[in-house]
Amino acid sequence: MTATFWQKVDKTGRNLAPFAVTVMMxxxxxxxxxxxxxxxxxxxxxxxxxxxxxxxxxxxxxxxVAFLIGLLQDFLIGGPLGVNALLLVVAQWAVLNQRRVFLAxxxxxxxxxxxxxxxxxxxxxxxxxSVLDAVTLSILPALFQGLLTxxxxxxxxxxxxxxxxxxxxx
Amino acid sequence: MKPRSSGSVIRLAAPLxxxxxxxxxxxxxxxxxxxxxxxxxxxVSVDSARARVTDxxxxxxxxxxxxxxxxxxxxxxxxxxxxxxxxxxxxKAENARLLQWKQAALRLESENNSLRSxxxxxxxxxVNYIAARVIATPGSSFVRTLVVTAGKRDGVRKGQAAxxxxxxxxxxxxxxxxxSRVLLLTDINARIPVILSNTRQRSILAGDNSDQAKxxxxxxxxxIQVGERVVTSGDGGLFPPGLPVGVVTAVSERGIRVLPSADxxxxxxxxxxxxxxxxxxxxxxxxxx
Numbered sequence: 001m002t003a004t005f006w007q008k009v010d011k012t013g014r015n016l017a018p019f020a021v022t023v024m025m026x027x028x029x030x031x032x033x034x035x036x037x038x039x040x041x042x043x044x045x046x047x048x049x050x051x052x053x054x055x056x057x058x059x060x061x062x063x064x065v066a067f068l069i070g071l072l073q074d075f076l077i078g079g080p081l082g083v084n085a086l087l088l089v090v091a092q093w094a095v096l097n098q099r100r101v102f103l104a105x106x107x108x109x110x111x112x113x114x115x116x117x118x119x120x121x122x123x124x125x126x127x128x129x130s131v132l133d134a135v136t137l138s139i140l141p142a143l144f145q146g147l148l149t150x151x152x153x154x155x156x157x158x159x160x161x162x163x164x165x166x167x168x169x170x
Numbered sequence: 171m172k173p174r175s176s177g178s179v180i181r182l183a184a185p186l187x188x189x190x191x192x193x194x195x196x197x198x199x200x201x202x203x204x205x206x207x208x209x210x211x212x213x214v215s216v217d218s219a220r221a222r223v224t225d226x227x228x229x230x231x232x233x234x235x236x237x238x239x240x241x242x243x244x245x246x247x248x249x250x251x252x253x254x255x256x257x258x259x260x261x262k263a264e265n266a267r268l269l270q271w272k273q274a275a276l277r278l279e280s281e282n283n284s285l286r287s288x289x290x291x292x293x294x295x296x297v298n299y300i301a302a303r304v305i306a307t308p309g310s311s312f313v314r315t316l317v318v319t320a321g322k323r324d325g326v327r328k329g330q331a332a333x334x335x336x337x338x339x340x341x342x343x344x345x346x347x348x349x350s351r352v353l354l355l356t357d358i359n360a361r362i363p364v365i366l367s368n369t370r371q372r373s374i375l376a377g378d379n380s381d382q383a384k385x386x387x388x389x390x391x392x393x394i395q396v397g398e399r400v401v402t403s404g405d406g407g408l409f410p411p412g413l414p415v416g417v418v419t420a421v422s423e424r425g426i427r428v429l430p431s432a433d434x435x436x437x438x439x440x441x442x443x444x445x446x447x448x449x450x451x452x453x454x455x456x457x458x459x
Contacts, residue, residue, distance in 0.1 A: 027227065030306040031235050032316070034242045034436040037381070042309035067198045071205070075223040077308035078315040078344070078351050081216060082205030089198045129312040132206060133358055137379060141311035 017167040018053040018060040019069070021160065025049045026073050040141045043149040045156055046073060047121055050088050051114055052160045054095040055102045057168065066092040083128045090124060091117055110157070115150050122146040217344050224317060225346035231305045232319055239438060297410055298444040299333075300324050304437050305349075312379060314357035316340070318440060321348040326442055329408045334440040337414040337431030338362070338402060342442060350442075354434055355415070356383055364415055365403035369393055372403055375415060375428060381435075382419060385426040394421055400428050410445050 025045040032039065046069065053061035070085030077084075095102065095117060102113055126139045209216050250257065286293075302320035320326050322345055332339040332352045340354040341362070353360050356377040364375045364385070371394065374386040388394070398418045404411025420427040 027230055027234060029309040030231060030317075031238045032304050032307045032438075033238055034246075034438060036433075036435045039307035039309065039435060040311045040314070040379075042307070044309070063194050063198050067201065070202075072223070074205075075220050076227060076306070076317075077310050077313055078220065078317075078353075079308065079310055079313040080206055081209035082202040085205065086199060086202035089195065089202060093195045125310075125312065128206070132210070133312075135358070137312060137358070141379070145311050 014167045015060055017163060018049075018057055019065055021163055022046060022049040022053065022061075022065075022069050023072065025156075026069065026076065030076065041144040041148050043152045043156075044118070044121070044145060045149075045152075046070075046084075046088070047091060047118065048114070048149065048153055048156045049160060050092055051095055051117055052157060052164075054092050055099055055110070056164060058096055058099060060168075061092065063089055063092055080129075080132045083125065083132070086128065087121055087124055091121060094120065107154075107157075111150075111153055114153050118146045118149055221344050221346035221350075224344070224349050224351065225321070228305065228317065228319065228346070228349035231317065232303075235305045298325075300326055300330075300442040300444060301439060302326075302350075302442060303439050312358075314354040314360075314377065314379060314434075315343070316352045316354065316437065316440075318350055318352060318442075319348065320442060321346045321350050323348060325444055326350045327444070330445070331402070331409045331413060331443040332440045333413065333443060334432045334437045336433075337416060338409075339430075339432050339434060339437055339440055341408070352440070355430060356381060356434060361386075362409070362415065363403045363405035364400050365411075366394060366418070367399040367401055368395075369398065372405065375400065382427045382429050383416070385418075385428060388426065394418060394426060396421055408445075410443060413443070 025048070029042055029045045033042075050061060050066055050069070054066075066088040067085050070083075070088035071081070073084040073088075074081045095113075098113070102110060105113070122139070122142045122145070126137065126142050130137050300320050302318035302324075304316050304318055306317040308315055316332075316339075318332075326342060326345050328342055328345055330342045332342060338355060340352045340357070340360060342350050343353045344351040354377070355362055355375060356379065358377055358379045360375075360377040360383070362375040363372070365372050369392060371388060371392050373388050375383050376386050377383045385394075385400075396418055400415045400418065402409045402411055402413040402415060414431050416428040416430040418426060419429045
């Protein structure tokens with residue numbers, strides 16, 4: 001009886017790993033680095049994490065989870081509410097629809113796939129902020145942020161694979 | 171998990187599940203859009219909710235931002251060690267120059283005091299400073315804010331000016347119990363009443379999410395030149411007058427650009443200016459935003 005209870009606790013804890021890791025990515029993405037011009041182009045680690053878990057454990061990265069994480073990010077970064085929530089929900093939906101393609105493919109293709117998702121995210125973000133601020137904003141910072149995120153994708157992906165193997169190898 | 175005995179159940183369940191999934195997707199998209207509208211209309215309650223969430227995460231952000239700051243300091247001190255000799259020479263020259271300025275400032279101050287006493291000018295309200303550490307940047311291309319480690323319990327109020335090093339950084343837009351958020355003057359929503367130091371032309375400094383801000387509402391043929399200093403005008407009573415803001419870097423038909431004096435991309439600590447005016451307590455008003 002107690003064994004099953006503790007097993008349940010253990011399993012729940014392990015199943016929370018994708019959520020916890022993604023929240024950590026939100027926070028790590030907000031660390032101020034004293035590098036000139038870094039803050040506007042800081043890589044979007046949250047999107048990498050949501051992308052990874054949607055492909056590998058869609059049962060643990062549901063649309064509702066993506067929405068909650070996006071909402072937390074909106075609260076913390078001080079921008080208009082709902083933008084990142086929308087972004088992550090749409091990204092999660094798009095990746096889930098093409099999940100079979102991603103699962104069967106190599107790492108290089110995963111990277112290409114992420115580039116496409118990031119391009120969509122850049123456009124969506126730019127559109128949302130332009131509409132909310134009622135002006136045409138420059139898309140360039142978002143574009144550079146996208147490029148930087150694509151560049152750090154392999155490193156973050158490797159980290160996520162380690163977490164995946166450590167907590168959810170079953 | 172699913173009953174495998176009857177194939178019809180599976181055949182029925184799969185589209186149902188797909189439908190539920192699609193429905194939840196639509197629902198969440200609509201919820202996000204609704205939130206954007208709520209944020210536009212109910213900005214006061216959204217701000218207080220945001221301050222609570224930021225408060226809750228501030229200790230974690232504080233903890234994880236420390237190693238990064240330490241690493242940066244180590245790298246910086248290594249670089250500084252290499253340049254120590256040149257830097258020392260430069261500082262000596264600068265010190266000699268500054269000593270002359272100090273003499274001039276002291277003379278002007280005493281002259282100013284005697285003139286003020288002759289004219290019976292009411293003295294400016296006293297100014298207190300609250301020091302705070304920057305623990306988070308948004309990491310977004312369209313939002314320019316900072317989260318700092320000082321809140322209500324340290325005396326921070328909404329609307330206070332934030333200074334770092336050489337000049338103004340921005341304005342406090344949201345105050346939690348032990349953390350608060352500063353809107354940088356380059357953010358697209360930032361508006362700061364300023365005055366040009368030579369021409370005495372009043373204007374509003376507006377950000378546009380780039381590294382430089384622009385001046386609004388200037389008469390078309392105002393004689394402004396590149397290199398002119400921009401300081402706060404104190405209009406509206408929120409900021410003390412005379413805080414250095416930046417320098418005019420470009421004058422063209424497309425507008426007048428101002429480069430902030432403070433290096434906004436590497437602010438580690440800043441000072442919040444407690445201006446001691448009763449009008450600073452206009453918390454819920456959408457002041458100058």
